[in-house]
Each structure stands twice: as structure tokens, then as C-alpha cells.
Amino acid sequence: MSAASEAPALAPAGALAPARGHGLSQLDVLESEAIHIIREVVAEFERPVLLFSGGKDSVVVLHLASKAFWPARVPFSLLHVDTGHNFPEVLAFRDATAERLGVRLAVASVQDYIDDGRLLERADGTRNPLQTLPLLDAVAAGRHDAVFGGARRDEDKARAKERILSLRDEFGQWDPRNQRPELWNLYNGRHTVGQHVRVFPISNWTELDVWRYIEREGIELPPLYYAHDREVFARDGMWRAVTPVSLPAPDETVETRRVRYRTVGDMSCTGAVESDAASVAAVVREVTQSTLTERGATRADDRISEAAMEDRKRDGYF
Template sequence: MGRSIPSLALGTKLRPGHAVTGELSSAGFHNNETLSPEVSEAPPSWGLERRLGHLATLEAESIFILREAAAEFSRPVMLYSIGKDSSVMLRLAQKAFYPGKIPFPLLHIDTSYKFPEMIEFRDSYTREIGAELIVHQNREALEQGANPFVLGTQRCCGLLKTKALLDALAAGGFNAAFGGARRDEEKSRAKERIYSFRDSQGQWDPKNQRPELWNLFNSRIEKSESIRVFPLSNWTELDVWLYIHAENIPIVPLYYARERQAVVRNGSIVLIYSPDELLPGEKVQWIKCRMRSLGCVPCTGAIRSEADTVPKIIEEMISFRRSERENRAIDHDEEGSMELKKREGYF
């Protein structure tokens, strides 16, 4: 038995004056909507026909979580990292509150080491969709010269990401923060709740989390506490790319393979934008590559790839058997490093 919910069907283009009508089935589709050409023309190798119901269910679950948290918390904010997961979460928020505007701001933590293409995309796309954007930096640490080469990735990340995030949340009085983390990304994220409780210091204790039975989420917190909300918890990397294809979602060009100037450093392909970024003895070479995960330039490696379109990326994804975060240096600076960072308040 369907239930009427004013949201847009999977594959529906967002456009001014679009009438939102129809009965939502249990799988999440509006029965009177037609699929976009991007969905209809998918090659058989994707098995997309059997995945569509799954994607629609994920979409409906995420929209429910977004609406639930927006209604329960007085001051929510969406953490916007500019990556593919953030792009999907942003589209879901557009659909969840359509035809109105997204009822909370986006927060980007700018380390000053992000890829130039990310910053350009962030500014142009948020302006295009009319989203409120807050950009925060740890200016004190940057003025003191904080960088991963001198401090190491763990200390640098702690100052430019974790502390900057906690300071921004406190300054804005935010008591709930939407994040794009998925349980399939990394082992510490696999045990993350959808409503992830954080104490008065913004820290996460995996042993002090609340049960989430039957899609019931406990939002009760003290004034100094907060919740991180993860609407994409049950999505996989492949789900994200299929949804980007179905929805024709704009993404940072770094995800597409092309010839780029880079060096191979500690087994990772590191993009080079200036001679100042080269270490002694390094020489720039042209490598056809793309980013599978986005972060800071010195700490995020590319992968060799020929996938220069979303369909080709999906074909590549189907054959992958390695983690998308294997080229993120911050995940490997010590055993259990991601869990330690999360305990301190990291994204």
C-alpha cells in the first residue's frame, strides 16, 4: 500500500514549476513518472533493472532521515565536503524539501589544501542551486604554518579538519550535522549509527551509542551535546554512482579520468599543481588518472583509469575489489587511525 509523500521520483529532473504529484509505492517510485533517458539506456551488464527498486528504497530512507532530523533538531547543518557522497546527499535534500529551499546551511571545512577544482565547483554549484554556504578555516593553525609535511597527516588533520569542524559547529550553535559517510567505506564507519551521538566535546564513543530498532531514532540530547546524522549509511559506493547517473548529478571533474601532471609518491599518484609541491628528487610526469575519493592535495592519491564518463566509472566500479579510501593517507597513518580521529570529533 503506497502513501502520498511530496517528493520527486528517482530520475526526475529538478526544474522550476515541476508539479509533484502521484502515489509513492513502497519501493519509492511515483507510479505516474517516467524514468530519465540516463536510467532507461543503462547497459545490461549493470543489472540496473533489478537495482532500481533498491535505489528507490535507499532514496526514500534517506529522505525520511533528512526530514526527520530537520524536524527534530533546532539547528541542523549539512557538512559539505564537495565529494560524490555530498553531491548525492545534497540532491536528496533538494528532493526532500522541494519545492522549498533546503532549510539548513551547508558547512564546508576548508583546510586550504583542497584541490582547486573542488573549490571552484563548490562555489559555482552552491550558487547555482541557491544553497546557503558557510566556509570555515582554522585560521590560527594556518597562520602558524600548519601543513602535513611538517606536522604529519595525523596532527595536521586534527588541527585543520577536526578542530576546525568542532569550532564551526560550536560557533554556529548547530546541534545536528548531516554527513555523507557510508558504512561500506571503512571499518569504523561500519559500526556508526545513523544518529551518531556526540558528547559535550563533540567526541564519539562507539560504546555509548543508542539502539536504532525499527527505524526509530533517539534525538534526545542535552544542550551541550549533538548528533551527527548519516542519511547515506546503507548506501554503497556503487549505489552512489548509479544514483549520480540516474539523477544526472553534477560532480567535480577530478572524478573523470584524463591526463594530469603527477608524481608517484609512496606508491600513490599525487597530483601536482605547482613546482613548490615537489619533494627533492621528484619529477612531474603525465599520467591518465582520476580521483576515486577526494580530500587534500598532498594526502589524496589518484588511480590509473580510462573512465572519463559516469557510465565508464560504473563499469569500473563493478570490477573493483579494493577500498575507495586506500589512497587516503589519513586513513593509514597508524592502526585504527580513522576510529581514533572519529573519537576526537572528526567527520
């Protein structure tokens, strides 16, 4: 059971060595920073929302929010942009988590936009780039002035450019040249009507930090993150699952492999990695030895071009 529903320990036993002079582990420092950011944003903004897909990073941010406001409930709602190609196991986990914590969950559907003609299917079948318009519409409809997300700087070059509080203009767009300084943990949330701010509480975390924190806190995740047997086929150097939206070509051989997912995005563009890591501790050991980020290793949509992520962010993608 996730520790999010329990009162936090006053002095949790960190998995890492204490930071010199402070008596805090690296994880304690990262947790404290993230909780400070979440509390500051809730105090400063009127209608924050958390983008929550059921993936590990958004689960960790929700857990941090639960600790930040315990014993009260999380004081903001959740939003998910459902591509229609998400893993069913992850959607089930998403819904169960929102219900368990008593947090309102709103879902914006890419399929609805395709059905009424506001969006068109891409030739490559990938829907991740189609999330931008439903996301911006949902932010506007909810009058959200701050949008929490689980993005981290180590994931991608474009995300490394982000500040922790990142301003979006009236069209939801991001200008990497218009970034505010964030000295001494002071965050500038000023914005005008129509603008909003994207907030990244775990921006300074690494994938390894996330997994060590999951291990320390006993955080529950969708089972896809752990090794399991699955029918897959090789494409572009990745193992792609056989699903209704990701089918092998005639020359691609289906095999049963023991795999796990490092990230759980759209089924049509997310690859698995071969792994025997069936527990959190085993995943921590595996990530410690990895030389590739999870997006670099498993996300085909980020390989469209060198600047694929940055181009999408400029348009309003998270």
C-alpha cells in the same frame, strides 16, 4: 545540469532490478530511506547543517535534500572546513552549487587557525587531521544540534561502527560504546545542551550505489572524478598530483598519466588512480570491478595507523 533543481519524477526509472514484492529498485529503496532520515532530522532538530565539501557523497546528500523538500528550498545551511589544500576545481564547484540552489554556505578555515597559532602545521604536511578543531568550533558557533554528512559504512572500519544518528558529547567526541539501537527505522535524536548528533543519510549505500544514483539522477560533479591527463608522481602505491602542497622528492619522477580521483580530499594526501573512465557510465563499470574502497586506495592519511580514522573520530572528526 543537476536534477537537484528540477521536480523529482514520480516514478524514476531505476537502473537496478525491482525489489521483489515492492516494485522498487534498490536505488529507490535507498533514496526513500535517505529522504526519510533527512525529513525526520529537520522535523526533530532546531539548527541542522550539512557538511558540504563539493565531493560526490556530500553532493548526493544535498541532492537528496533538494528532492526531500521540493519545491521549497533546502531548509538548512551548508558548512565546509577548508584545509587550504583543497583542489581548486572542487572549491569552485562547491561555491557554484551553493549559489545555484540558493543555500547559505559557511566556510571554516584551517589556515586561519594556523595563522593565529591555534593549530600547528604537521611535519608530514597533511592538514586533514587539523580539521577537527575548526569543525567543532563552527558547530558550536552555529549552535547546530544536527550535522549531516556523507560518510558511508563501506568506506572504513570506524565508519562501519556508526549508527545513522550518532551522538557526540559536549566536547564533540564520539564514544563507539555509546551507540543507540536503530530498530525498525526508528532514530533516537535525544541529546542534552551542548551535545549534537551526526547524521549519515547514505550510511547504508556503497560506492557503487552512489555512482549508479549519480548516473540515474544526472547529478553534476567536479571534473576531477573523471579521467583526465595530469602530472603525477608515484608515492606509497598512489599517484599524487604535482601541486604547491604535494611536490615530488628528488628521487620521484613526474609523469603525465591519465587519471581520475575516487575521492577529492586534501591535495597533500589524496591519490589518483589510473583510469580511462571519462563518463559516469564508464565510472560505474570501473567501480563494479574494483576490490578496494576509495579511501583505502587513495587516502594516505588513513594509512597513518590501523586505527587512524577511529582515533580522529573519537576526537571529533567527522
